[in-house]
Amino acid sequence: MAAILTDIHLAESYSTLLKDSLHQSGERNLDSLNALYQTILGHYNITLKEFNISFEWYKKHPSDLDSIYQKVITNYSIMEDSLSKLH
Secondary structure, three states, rough: OOOHHHHHHHHHHOOOOOOOOOOOOOOOOHHHHHHHHHHHHHHOOOHHHHHHHHHHHHOOOHHHHHHHHHHHHHHHHHHHHHHHHOO
């Protein structure tokens, strides 16, 4: 779940960077976001319904959700370290 949420939050952020005639900077591009969600869920071989059921369970178990988000934060730290080594 942590890997999926890591990718989903990256997609959410990325979708705000996509500017076109219908979307201003900082506004989520929902068409692109939908495509990104489908790609992410396909990569993890789960459906949106399965993801939503799982996420609802975690929302009802906040300590478990906190543990998942600690892993998400760790994933971002690893990504940031990797990117900083490229420069």
